Amino acid sequence: MLSREEVLKIAKLARLTLTEDEIGFYQKQLTRVLDHIQDLNQVLTNKEAFVQHVPVDAEPFREDVAVPFANHDGLMKNAPAVENNCFLLPAIMEQN
């Protein structure tokens, strides 16, 4: 079982504030996720498995040519808020 401290640390890394109930909930849920990964570890013994889908002789590089993205406006419209062409987010404080 994941400890309460471990859950709080993961929450901190994800910038989440958890209620007491949620701490207990994630303790159980994250433990189940980790257990599942343990199970997978027994199956996937080949460490290189993650790149197996890439053909060995494929040219993996792109030539260095700059091409601006064509649908720039569409991309900016995806943002919930824009100010002075910048993505506007809730104020971020330096975390201590």
Next chain:
Amino acid sequence: MSLEKYEAVIGLEVHAQLMTASKMFCRCPNQYGSSPNTNVCPVCTGQPGALPVINKKAMELGVRAAIALNCEIHPESVFARKNYFYPDLPKGYQISQYEKPFCTQGYVVVQLKTGEEKRIGITRIHFEEDAGKSNHEAYGTLVNLNRAGVPLCEIVSEPDMRTAHEAGQYLRALHSILRYADICDGNMEEGNFRCDANISVRPIGTEKFGTKVELKNINSFKFVEKAIEYEVQRQVFAIENGEKIIQQTRSWNSAKNVTEVMREKEQAHDYRYFPEPDLPKLVFSSSWLDKIKKEMPELPQQTSARFKAAFDLSDYDASVLTSSKELAKYFESVVSHSKNGKASANWVMNELLGRLNAVGKEIDLSPVSSTQLAELIAKIDSGEISGKIAKTVFEEMFATSKDASSIIKDKGLVQISDPAALENVIRKVIESNPSQLAEYKAGKVKLLGFFVGQAMKETKGQANPALLNELVKKFLDS
């Protein structure tokens, strides 16, 4: 405080932006100063489903850096995801390299002020993408992703440096090499070459490292040295006071000349690195590596050796003149026009660099062009002006950017090499100093210098010194 009982252990991490036309994993322009969020696309803004494709030129520049820094290049390396949450990192992770960087174990040889050389080890160089920029305003945080995905090489040194001076020299050497080889433009103000320093102190004679403090983003050579000096003193002072050094990240406050705490140091495993599943293993073929080796531009040490051999310069002179690519180019241009290597070196180092330093300008903003300086040197060599007058002319050139010939003409500074004109002056000087003449005649021949000096003064320094000397002697002895 007993600073001398301690030694500092310093390692530097440098982030150098690579001089590519496009970003590391997408085709957006790699361009500083564009209006916010113009160089963005689905890949560098982290849109779902967008996939990265590796920029070949970025790989080439990284390999060039590895060669220039004497590293062992690994034909196979792996990109990794470094996970952390911050708004300037839209994907929630940075593509970097972790367990398998593309090169390790290099070194740089740096010149110390004592005249000694020191070899600073390089642990590794790895590729990674830059993050965007965030501006914190009271009403919110403004994020500009133009820089997100710009290719970087992170160059990690061994903890081989013991003083702020050594760290400064290492950084200068690295900066110069990267610029020579056209890997990074080195612009520190634009953040294209950034430095973090890891610093700890330990009692001299002990092996064990002290607790290290990380200094973040110091953006000039001078600040790096000042920040390290301050930090070393702070740590020694704390230890001497019985305090414990806390592992933390600090930043340099250049207004107050102190380092300040930034945030708790996140442990490496907090980043939860894992191999980037969207990219294949990075494989360099030996033929491609050979091609890059063959096409390597000249490096500072090679330029320095060439200057020493061609222009008969000392180690020191050659190292100064090759300290930046621009300066080396300037010097070569001066020599090619003046045809006098030694004089060109002296003029560039003693007169030009001194003045540029005084006004805080780099060589590329020199008010005197290389051809203008060459013309001045040629005029000394041809006897048109004396070395002394040349200094006056140069001062004027530096102030006004005018050519030497026009200044000489306007101010009537041409050297007087006409014996008849000089003889008149000499006669006058001898007549007005009868007692010195008597002493000279009585055997005090050292007074020759006095007469030459007086005559030179009369001509406002314009007399041809060799000719003047000869004529004065002739007059006195007649």
